[in-house]
Amino acid sequence: MARPAPLSGFPEWLPADRVVERAVLDRLARTFELHGFVNVETRAVEPLEQLVSKGETSKEVYVLRRLQEDPDQEGQAARLGLHFDLTVPLARYVVENAGRLPFPFRRYQIQKVWRGERPQDGRFREFTQADIDVVGQGALPFHHEVELPLVMAEALTDLRSLGVPPVRVRVNNRRVMEGFSRGVGLEDVEAVLRAVDKLDKVGPDVVGELLRTQAGANPAQAAAMLELAGLTGSDETVVDRVGELAARHGATGDLLSQGLEELGALVAAAAARMPGVVHADLKIARGLDYYTGSVYETLLVGHESLGSVCSGGRYDTLATDGSTTYPGVGLSIGVSRLVSRLLGSGATVATRQVPSAVLVAVLDEGSRSVSDAVAGRLRARGVPCEVAPSAAKLGKQIRHADRRGIPFVWFPGEPDQVKDIRSGEQVDADASTWSPPQEDTWPRAVPGDVG
Amino acid sequence: MARPAPLSGFPEWLPADRVVERAVLDRLARTFELHGFVNVETRAVEPLEQLVSKGETSKEVYVLRRLQEDPDQEGQAARLGLHFDLTVPLARYVVENAGRLPFPFRRYQIQKVWRGERPQDGRFREFTQADIDVVGQGALPFHHEVELPLVMAEALTDLRSLGVPPVRVRVNNRRVMEGFSRGVGLEDVEAVLRAVDKLDKVGPDVVGELLRTQAGANPAQAAAMLELAGLTGSDETVVDRVGELAARHGATGDLLSQGLEELGALVAAAAARMPGVVHADLKIARGLDYYTGSVYETLLVGHESLGSVCSGGRYDTLATDGSTTYPGVGLSIGVSRLVSRLLGSGATVATRQVPSAVLVAVLDEGSRSVSDAVAGRLRARGVPCEVAPSAAKLGKQIRHADRRGIPFVWFPGEPDQVKDIRSGEQVDADASTWSPPQEDTWPRAVPGDVG
Structure with a gap:
């Protein structure tokens, strides 16, 4: 059309x-x-x-x-x-x-x-x-x-x-x-x-x-x-x-x-x-x-x-x-x-347009199941997330998250790490225990910069 | 029509x-x-x-x-x-x-x-x-x-x-x-x-x-x-x-x-x-x-x-x-x-048809504002409730709650009391602190008595 x-x-x-x-x-x-x-x-x-x-x-x-x-x-x-x-x-x-x-x-x-x-x-x-x-x-x-x-x-x-x-x-x-x-x-x-x-x-x-x-x-x-x-x-x-x-x-x-x-x-x-x-x-x-x-x-x-x-x-x-x-x-x-x-x-x-608080990076297509498993553990504890659509270079995956407004990117590894892409802070993390700050968990509607 | x-x-x-x-x-x-x-x-x-x-x-x-x-x-x-x-x-x-x-x-x-x-x-x-x-x-x-x-x-x-x-x-x-x-x-x-x-x-x-x-x-x-x-x-x-x-x-x-x-x-x-x-x-x-x-x-x-x-x-x-x-x-x-x-x-x-967990009784029409105030305090803490539509006899107000499926009836007084109309248990209560059991707070959908 x-x-x-x-x-x-x-x-x-x-x-x-x-x-x-x-x-x-x-x-x-x-x-x-x-x-x-x-x-x-x-x-x-x-x-x-x-x-x-x-x-x-x-x-x-x-x-x-x-x-x-x-x-x-x-x-x-x-x-x-x-x-x-x-x-x-x-x-x-x-x-x-x-x-x-x-x-x-x-x-x-x-x-x-x-x-x-x-x-x-x-x-x-x-x-x-x-x-x-x-x-x-x-x-x-x-x-x-x-x-x-x-x-x-x-x-x-x-x-x-x-x-x-x-x-x-x-x-x-x-x-x-x-x-x-x-x-x-x-x-x-x-x-x-x-x-x-x-x-x-x-x-x-x-x-x-x-x-x-x-x-x-x-x-x-x-x-x-x-x-x-x-x-x-x-x-x-x-x-x-x-x-x-x-x-x-x-x-x-x-x-x-x-x-x-x-x-x-x-x-x-x-x-x-x-x-x-x-x-x-x-x-x-x-x-x-x-x-x-x-x-x-x-x-x-x-x-x-x-x-x-x-x-x-x-x-x-x-x-x-x-x-x-x-x-x-x-x-x-x-x-x-x-x-x-x-x-x-x-x-x-809105604080962001997508529900996801976390983008789980994919290091290579062969390990997509590892990233899927991380996402599953986060969701089981109520953290909305999505897995990167392709195993692009990590910088590109971070830009993908940024364009969508997703605040955190997760990197599977030993140990896993999670990066707040707004501050740049990156820390070791465990998908069975880590949570985003409460105000970042879900998109919210908030007063705009007016009046 | x-x-x-x-x-x-x-x-x-x-x-x-x-x-x-x-x-x-x-x-x-x-x-x-x-x-x-x-x-x-x-x-x-x-x-x-x-x-x-x-x-x-x-x-x-x-x-x-x-x-x-x-x-x-x-x-x-x-x-x-x-x-x-x-x-x-x-x-x-x-x-x-x-x-x-x-x-x-x-x-x-x-x-x-x-x-x-x-x-x-x-x-x-x-x-x-x-x-x-x-x-x-x-x-x-x-x-x-x-x-x-x-x-x-x-x-x-x-x-x-x-x-x-x-x-x-x-x-x-x-x-x-x-x-x-x-x-x-x-x-x-x-x-x-x-x-x-x-x-x-x-x-x-x-x-x-x-x-x-x-x-x-x-x-x-x-x-x-x-x-x-x-x-x-x-x-x-x-x-x-x-x-x-x-x-x-x-x-x-x-x-x-x-x-x-x-x-x-x-x-x-x-x-x-x-x-x-x-x-x-x-x-x-x-x-x-x-x-x-x-x-x-x-x-x-x-x-x-x-x-x-x-x-x-x-x-x-x-x-x-x-x-x-x-x-x-x-x-x-x-x-x-x-x-x-x-x-x-x-x-x-459904566990009940109405959102209200509590019916606040009205002792006489002149004191409706007292019942309204109780309801306001309960709602401020997330307890759904409604105030009785008329100051009928208390037995009739309880039957009104029962017909709607509301589990609790609140009686303003000194002190206030709340009755679980399923068990008949009635206790002193303060609208600023009392809450129903969590499973009674909101109507829920649950498995029926089949299969």
Whole structure:
């Protein structure tokens, strides 16, 4: 084949970059499991009708067709599409397996998702998401709405040792938004949310215009919504300020009260457990999603232009099988977007591209089995290594190790010797006892020389 | 939604079964990395023209179409299909990134692949493969053909502690097959290989008939091929027997000599390093694949009916960019098939379905933060735990832990206490120092109560 060009929207990593991605994924998984989340993988496909029933994202679905499909049969089998998120598959998996899952079902899922974007849009068409959700059977207590953003904040904060910047989780509550909106007389809540959702991108003037033209707001109503959307704070006083604003505009009602109580509880618990990380931010609307309670977005401090790297919220009806309703709360990390930024900015780098800590030299092809035996003894004690591909001159074998980033070269002999090719230090060694320093044993992801 | 039915050919695991699958994958990855194989993931899609140029499997490709695709644009963008193996993507990745990869490129790759089988065929349409390959730039020494099946044998043997049966690797060499075939006057080597490949399934009578009708063999030629295909052995004497058989039929030539030398070297090295695991088996043909040297298949002892769980071989031309040729040798484990058999036969089971080793009880909702703090202290020392979802009666909380398979329940108090709900033993404990026994800390995959 001629040298192929990368396919726009389908990112792939070189080996060293994959080391960084795996370090991120491994640490996320560990945090999720420390919090008792079960790992699940679902198939890549769902029936197309399930996918297209879920709002605007349906525009971006990839539909599958068997190359050898008999056109007569096409109509018989359900048409399949690639999942565009991990929430639709979760809902289906929960209903399909309800009798065999432990509820509340705490699951995490790390998989690729696909979006059939137009090729010229430059967006990811394949990317990795890492999701956590708690799903209840019939009911799901509010305290999970406090728990889940804190698990994500802990997971992302745990990545700081890899060079990931600190995060700021911005939270809001749909009940507050809806209660306030209806309280000031705006009944098309969906249009209100869609308008407010654009505040970061287009600014208050345009949002005010949208509120008037799309949501039927008069100037006073639009101003009230913008005033609400401007409120932010990391302790319970923000809730008092929302309450005062609502009172000033005559907005009252159970929905608003419940929303304010929940938002206050979330902010207070977060301030106690992870001070300074979680902020109430009344402009967070998550316009297109079917959330019913808390909503969340997460920014990387210093990389706010990247947008939210971790978003989610509460669904009162994640799924239903007709008789039982499954409420859920969850968040999703856009791992590819995060890793892409870490690599592109140099915030995180790999210590080397290959797993091998040691290259075992081969003195001549006739004694390759001696080198293989050395490698076997090192591996038996957990030291990753490879044997030189050819019995070239030793200088050439050392350069081979250097090009691969392997820190140590082993020379079989009497006695064996091992050389740290970075320092040049060479010492007698026994493959049954010698180990590299712990930080050299495996490739690691570490902060780069930036910032 | 109504309760959905599973989608034929798209296996999904319940949480406990996923524990088993992950244990298999984690251990495979560890062995591959101890041998210096670099992890890579490639995108799920390749240009359709790349996929369909690769032989019979092209019949089973899933083609992608954007739901909102403009029919006028359809012809402009390259059509994409889901990869049906990890070899075609590797070849493309190597050529695309040749200047940035360390050669010989030792890579492993664990990903889903898709085959557009007819739904009614009952075959997997989505499954996980675990591949290792070594790819050279221009040349690749023969010793890698010895190394790679031994890495796989080691990786699969390492799974025995999970309950995986012992494996038998069956090896052959295309040069022997082709040299012998031509030596006895059969020039349509491909037809010969295709016929011999069916020996295990249909027996010698049918294969003899196929050799006569499809490969143009006379009865003596067919008998000679069947005699060859009947030879097997785990030491170099099998090579001598092939040599004698060839001499008896007047089959000679450099190709046959080189093949016999390679097969002998492979069997001898394998017998020295992993006695009894690798057997030369002259009927192994891998009929449909483009191998040029060693070929490999792997059976689970006692589960021979499952067919090969790990196959591969040597390609002299894995890829080429016109000026440089990339030879490779590799093997691929059909992980889904293996795991499906482990689960179905009860050979491997999970010790529990959830990660949590401890359920921290909640005495009343007002003191949930006390339980959260206990959980935080346990997690900080690497103990996975979850907090009870409601402040129910303690007996109910214990039953909740029991249903999830969580072995310990923690009761905040003065002092705190922890109960092993299997033995009923309850002791004073401090969340800053207590740990569960190591075998209880994380869910594990262990041999089941069979065989």
